[in-house]
Amino acid sequence: MPRREMDCLLEEVLAINKYLEEEIKEKGILIEGHYTGEMDVLKSEFNRVLSMLYEREVQLEEDEIEIDKYSRQLKSKNSELINRQSELEAAHSQLKAYTEEMERMNIELNRRVEELKNLFHFSQEVTSNFDKYELLRIALKDIVPFINSSFGAVFVSKEKGLRLVDTYYRDSATFSIIEPLAKRIISRGYLNYDISLEDVQIHTDIEKTPKFYKILKDKLIEKFKSMALVPVLDKNKHIVAFIVLLGEYIDENEKYLLSCYSNVLSIALENAKLYDDINKMFFDTVKVLANAIEVKDMYTKGHIDRVTDYSVAIAKKMNFEKKQLEKIKIAAALHDIGKIGVPDEILNKPAKLSEDEFNVIKLHPLKGYEIIKDIPALKDISVHVKQHHERIDGKGYPEGLKKEEISLEAKIISVADAFDAMTSDRPYRKGMNFKKAADILSNNKGSQFDEYVVNVFLNYLEENDNII
Ligand SMILES: [Fe+2]
Incomplete structure (x- = not known):
């Protein structure tokens, strides 16, 4: 190789050498100044360096491709993750909604269980009692606290109207307000009120109902916002008793429960009547026997x-x-x-x-x-x-x-x-x-x-x- 060509090669090697200075240092190949050795050794060394450089380039390219591939995968994973997160968030809010619904249903279920327990207890109480007035008193004391009313009155239906049997107060404040009205009703003997009801009626805004306003007047209207009227019917659908309940929040949800109480009470009253009839018949028979002595x-x-x-x-x-x-x-x-x-x-x-x-x-x-x-x-x-x-x-x-x-x-x-x-x-x-x-x-x-x-x-x- 001519000297000039060798110098050019040497320059190139030196430029590359500089670029790869550190690496070449590690390999112990440091070329400085003019080369005076064998051309073949230099060529071989140059080729080795070149090949190493090429390998590095290839490696870099491969790394770049790999990095790019990973980067794309990462992006895809990231977007997948974002999607998953949204799905998770949606699932979480649905779960929360389900939990709330379950809690609400649980509360409702507990309430229904309590209602059934109370109704069952009430049925047991009234089916073992055959005194009409006692039955009505038991009903009042069971119903008033259970449906969260403040006051209750139970009437028995007579030809002249409704006769007050008993009243029930939740607290002394209610008692002091309503007692004068109860006394007025008792002193009159009968309360005349249109009771052509066939089912329970709930009035949630009694102050806007003139006929109630007239009976209850200002003080009571202020205290009680709602009223339930519970007729107790016999098998011919005639009213035999009547329960009035006053409270702040008696709503339509109580209607079904009150109807159940009314039905149970109706059966109990019918049984009491049958019991009285049988007793009367029995006593009449006893009287016939006893009168045999008076004849003798x-x-x-x-x-x-x-x-x-x-x-x-x-x-x-x-x-x-x-x-x-x-x-x-x-x-x-x-x-x-x-x-x-x-x-x-x-x-x-x-x-x-x-x-x-x-x-x-x-x-x-x-x-x-x-x-x-x-x-x-x-x-x-x-x-x-x-x-x-x-x-x-x-x-x-x-x-x-x-x-x-x-x-x-x-x-x-x-x-x-x-x-x-x-x-x-x-x-x-x-x-x-x-x-x-x-x-x-x-x-x-x-x-x-x-x-x-x-x-x-x-x-x-x-x-x-x-x-x-
Ligand atoms: Fe005697």
């Missing part, structure tokens, strides 16, 4: 009715429950049923009885017991019939029982029986006046008669102006 014993006309009335009056003053009252009423009506087994000539003898005859008469409580003890509906009361001639001091008959050994019902019938026997006219003597008979009862307290029963009876006679 000509001196005791009206005696059974009066003894029954006195006995029931004493029992009421002693706060007997309805069922106990029914039992003492039957026991009193049947107390002398055993006289059926006493011969007429002894029973109706106008003169004083011999000892033997009196001993026959004394068997009547036991005979009465024997007659009715095997009748399931009369089994309970047969004991009272047997004991109605027992005395507190044990000198009575047929068993000579004392004090607590004698049933309270028998003690009551004993006082009622003795008082009516003393005050009734007989063919052979005139009945004594109430005052004298009451004194005799009083003087025999603790010996023949139970002291407490006599005191209650004397109080009853005083309260009813029966001169004592």
Whole structure:
């Protein structure tokens, strides 16, 4: 190679050398100044450097392509990520909405469960009760707090209008506002109001309803914004009772629940009526049996009715429950049923009885017991019939029982029986006046008669102006 060409090559090598100074340094190939060695070595070295440079260029290009590829992938991943994030955000808000809906449904479900529980409890309470007024009171006390009203009133439907049975207040503030109105209704006896309702009515803005405004006036309208009218119908769709509820937020949602209460109450009232009818029928049958004695014993006309009335009056003053009252009423009506087994000539003898005859008469409580003890509906009361001639001091008959050994019902019938026997006219003597008979009862307290029963009876006679 000519010298000139070599110099050019050397210059180029040096330029490249400078560019790759560091790398070439590492490889230990440093070319400086004029080269004086073998041309072949220089060429070979140049080719090696050139080839290394080429490889580096290729590598760079490949890296660039790779970087570009990664960059595109990265962009694509990024956009995918952004999409995913939006999807996630959408899913999250949907989940949040579902959760809220679930919570709302859960609250609603809990509310419905509570409603059903309350309704079930109410059904159980009212189906085991057969007193019409008691049923209406139970209904009012159950419904008012449950539907979040402040005041409730329950009426029974009579020919003259609605008669107030009971009221229920949630708080004393409500009581002070509404009490004068309740008193006014009670003093009038009946509330005349157009009650041709067939279903529950909810009024959420009563101040704008003139007919309510007229009844409730300013004070009540200010306190209560809403009102529910709940008719209780019989099977012929006639109103038998009526419940009025006042509150701030009674709304249409309560309508279904109130209808359920009304239906349950309607069935309970119908059952109570049937129960009363059956009881009346049963008592009528008992009366037929009891009257058989009055036919046989000509001196005791009206005696059974009066003894029954006195006995029931004493029992009421002693706060007997309805069922106990029914039992003492039957026991009193049947107390002398055993006289059926006493011969007429002894029973109706106008003169004083011999000892033997009196001993026959004394068997009547036991005979009465024997007659009715095997009748399931009369089994309970047969004991009272047997004991109605027992005395507190044990000198009575047929068993000579004392004090607590004698049933309270028998003690009551004993006082009622003795008082009516003393005050009734007989063919052979005139009945004594109430005052004298009451004194005799009083003087025999603790010996023949139970002291407490006599005191209650004397109080009853005083309260009813029966001169004592
Ligand atoms: Fe008797």
